[in-house]
Amino acid sequence: xxxxxxxxxxxxxxxxxxxxxxxxxxxxxxxxxxxxxxxxxxxxxxxxxxxxxxxxxxxxxxxxxxxxxxxxxxxxxxxxxxxxxxxxxxxxxxxxxxxxxxxxxxxxxxxxxxxxxxxxxxxxxxxxxxxxxxxxxxxxxxxxxxxxxxxxxxxxxxxxxxxxxxxxxxxxxxxxxxxxxxxxxxxxxxxxxxxxxxxxxxxxxxxxxxxxxxxxxxxxxxxxxxxxxxxxxxxxxxxxxxxxxxxxxxxxxxxxxxxxxxxxxxxxxxxxxxxxxxxxxxxxxxxxxxxxxxxxxxxxxxxxxxxxxxxxxxxxxxxxxxxxxxxxxxxxxxxxxxxxxxxxxxxxxxxxxxxxxxxxxxxxxxxxxxxxxxxxxxxxxxxxxxxxxxxxxxxxxxxxxxxxxxxxxxxxxxxxxxxxxxxxxxxxxxxxxxxxxxxxxxxxxxxxxxxxxxxxxxxxxxxxxxxxxxxxxxxxxxxxxx
Numbered sequence: 001x002x003x004x005x006x007x008x009x010x011x012x013x014x015x016x017x018x019x020x021x022x023x024x025x026x027x028x029x030x031x032x033x034x035x036x037x038x039x040x041x042x043x044x045x046x047x048x049x050x051x052x053x054x055x056x057x058x059x060x061x062x063x064x065x066x067x068x069x070x071x072x073x074x075x076x077x078x079x080x081x082x083x084x085x086x087x088x089x090x091x092x093x094x095x096x097x098x099x100x101x102x103x104x105x106x107x108x109x110x111x112x113x114x115x116x117x118x119x120x121x122x123x124x125x126x127x128x129x130x131x132x133x134x135x136x137x138x139x140x141x142x143x144x145x146x147x148x149x150x151x152x153x154x155x156x157x158x159x160x161x162x163x164x165x166x167x168x169x170x171x172x173x174x175x176x177x178x179x180x181x182x183x184x185x186x187x188x189x190x191x192x193x194x195x196x197x198x199x200x201x202x203x204x205x206x207x208x209x210x211x212x213x214x215x216x217x218x219x220x221x222x223x224x225x226x227x228x229x230x231x232x233x234x235x236x237x238x239x240x241x242x243x244x245x246x247x248x249x250x251x252x253x254x255x256x257x258x259x260x261x262x263x264x265x266x267x268x269x270x271x272x273x274x275x276x277x278x279x280x281x282x283x284x285x286x287x288x289x290x291x292x293x294x295x296x297x298x299x300x301x302x303x304x305x306x307x308x309x310x311x312x313x314x315x316x317x318x319x320x321x322x323x324x325x326x327x328x329x330x331x332x333x334x335x336x337x338x339x340x341x342x343x344x345x346x347x348x349x350x351x352x353x354x355x356x357x358x359x360x361x362x363x364x365x366x367x368x369x370x371x372x373x374x375x376x377x378x379x380x381x382x383x384x385x386x387x388x389x390x391x392x393x394x395x396x397x398x399x400x401x402x403x404x405x406x407x408x409x410x411x412x413x414x415x416x417x418x419x420x421x422x423x424x425x426x427x428x429x430x431x432x433x434x435x436x437x438x439x440x441x442x443x444x445x446x447x448x449x450x451x452x453x454x455x456x457x458x459x460x461x462x463x464x465x466x467x468x469x470x471x472x473x474x475x476x477x478x479x480x481x482x
Contacts, residue, residue, distance in 0.1 A: 066096045066104070074101055113224035114159060114166045115173045117238065122207075122221050122245040129219050130209065130255055142212040142259035142476055143251075144310065145221075145242055147269065149203035152225060156189070156200060165189055169199045169227035171234060201225020207242050211256060213477060221245070235272035243307065259476055260469050261303075262310035265319060265462055277303035291475045295437075297444070299468050306476075310469040311462040313422050314370050319459050320415060321373040324380075325362055331453035332446060336407035346408065347379055350386065374423065377415050384412035414442045418463065421470075433474060440467045 066074075074096040078086045089095045096104070111124045156167045164178040165186075176192045179185065192198040207222040221242065230238075243258055252258065261277060263269040282289055282300040292298055302308050323330060329339025336342075340362040347358045361379060364372045384391075387405045396402045417439035421432035443463060446454045454460075 066100065070096055071101065071104055075105060108220070110220050110223055112159070112166055113170055113222060114162060114164045115168070115170070115178050117170050117222065117224050117241070119241060119245050119248070122242060123249045125221050126246065126249040126251050129221075130251060131249070134255060139214075140254075140480070141214060141256045142473060142480065143246070143256045144210050144212065144260045144262055144473075145207060145239075145246070145258055146210060146218070146262040146312075147205065147207045147239070147242075148264055148312075149205055149226065152201050152204040154200040154202060156193070167201055167225055168193075169201050169229070170205070170224040171227060171230055172198045199227035199229070202228055205238075207238075209246070209251075212259065212473060230268060232268050232271035232275070235268050236276050239269075239272055239276055243305075258305065258307055259473050260308045260310040262312055262469075264312050264315040265458065267458070270458065270462070273309040277301075277307055277309040279303060282306065287479050288472065288475050291478070292471065295471060297440070298471060299464075302472070306472070308469045308472045309465050311466045313418075313466060316459070316463055316466060317373045317377065317419065318368055318370060319462075320418075320455075321376050322367060323455055323459065324376070324411075325367075328453075330411060330455065331450050332407045332410045333449060334403055334407050334410075336404055338407055338411050342404060343380070343408075346383055346387075346404065350379060350383055353379065374419065377419050380408065381412045381416045381419075384409040410446075414439060414446070417442060429474065433471070436467045436470055440464060 074086060074090075077089055077095065078098065078101065083098055086095065086098055086101075090097045108129055110129065111121050113121050152167075154167075156165050158164075158180065159166050163180055165180060166178070168176070168178065168189075176189050176198050177185065178189070189198070193200065201224075203226055205222070205224045205226045206220060208218040208220045210216075210218045239261060243261070246252055246258055261273060263273060278299070278301040280302055282292065282302055286306065288306065292300060324338065324343070325340045327339055327341075329337045329342070331337055344358055344362055347353050347361070348355055353361070361372065361376050366372070384405070387409075390396060390398075390402055391405050391409055393402070417435045421427060421435045427435070443455075443460065447460050
């Protein structure tokens with residue numbers, strides 16, 4: 001009798017598992033993973049899980065609780081399709097509703113730039129986004145302002161809140177009145193665009209603020225459509241206005257002083273930053289002087305308020321890899337040209353890379369892929385470390401191979417010195433500074449010997465400027481918090 005009951009129980013369980021498999025395979029069940037996770041946490045039987053799935057198909061049951069991915073997808077849907085699309089997908093796919101999003105997420109509202117850039121736009125954003133949420137007890141930290149462009153759909157947009165037409169480039173939008181007073185106002189804007197006097201923004205110029213040491217968030221201060229027609233003078237004026245707005249809004253006193261202004265490798269912003277942030281020699285009475293004067297070769301020119309120029313290290317890493325992959329490559333002291341052709345010969349010696357993997361590394365589909373650039377640099381470093389037995393063998397008969405590997409070893413020392421401080425979180429601040437100092441001295445020696453054959457003037461300028469800014473900011477932090 002007991003065996004009969006066990007037999008019947010086993011058949012029942014098999015039938016329940018079969019029902020579960022059939023329910024999963026034949027139906028598109030919304031939030032299937034969440035339903036099963038909730039059921040397993042409560043110790044629910046297979047039969048009850050199947051019943052829950054059937055209830056979910058009929059809309060009678062929806063599990064509570066959303067993960068970070070659910071909230072991210074719902075936010076993307078809301079931003080791209082609006083509340084109507086989110087409402088529809090909430091009922092069809094059980095995505096979080098708008099009410100849930102507002103309860104679980106923090107929405108940042110930025111005042112857009114409509115027309116020419118005005119100081120009050122940045123003042124309002126500074127107060128709303130930075131000063132408003134911060135408490136009086138928040139510690140003061142140094143601040144880095146950053147500027148870059150993001151993609152923007154070229155179209156005019158009506159902002160009903162202001163009754164103005166946005167999406168016009170900030171450089172030329174002073175030539176038209178963006179307020180829609182009458183039908184003729186819209187016609188006038190369209191005619192100006194058609195005549196080329198005013199342009200639709202190709203990209204969005206964004207200036208953000210980030211705090212040193214302890215905060216990873218970036219707070220937007222400005223979002224202005226651009227037609228990419230700005231020159232260095234326009235950019236210099238914009239950077240100066242951003243710094244002045246930070247101080248005028250009281251952020252310098254309550255949140256923290258500006259220490260640096262970071263950008264990418266854009267030539268216009270480089271020229272503007274050079275003129276703006278390398279015009280004053282660090283004064284002997286400055287608190288920084290006693291430390292920085294003991295670093296021979298360090299450029300002590302700064303901008304007003306001892307603000308320094310900085311360049312995004314991720315852009316620098318991409319440009320270094322672009323240089324390595326180019327046919328002209330990099331020339332080092334023994335006269336060897338290191339390019340993709342040379343590296344393709346030796347990288348296959350590494351156990352982790354076959355010929356196909358090396359080809360993908362040296363000729364990526366997307367040259368702007370930062371992880372791929374980091375992978376290439378790490379592969380070169382690993383290759384150099386794994387071939388020391390050949391490099392150190394003075395009696396090697398394969399002279400060409402040894403000369404190639406010696407030049408790769410030199411390149412490895414240079415790029416390792418720049419990359420490691422940004423990716424190795426186990427390093428102490430002393431070790432990070434030591435790596436950057438080593439890069440600065442090695443790069444100077446090679447650039448002094450080979451000039452453009454080693455790297456372009458622009459890339460050399462950007463890397464040395466980034467190292468200099470790191471030295472200045474570390475010293476400023478030591479003074480701010482001994």
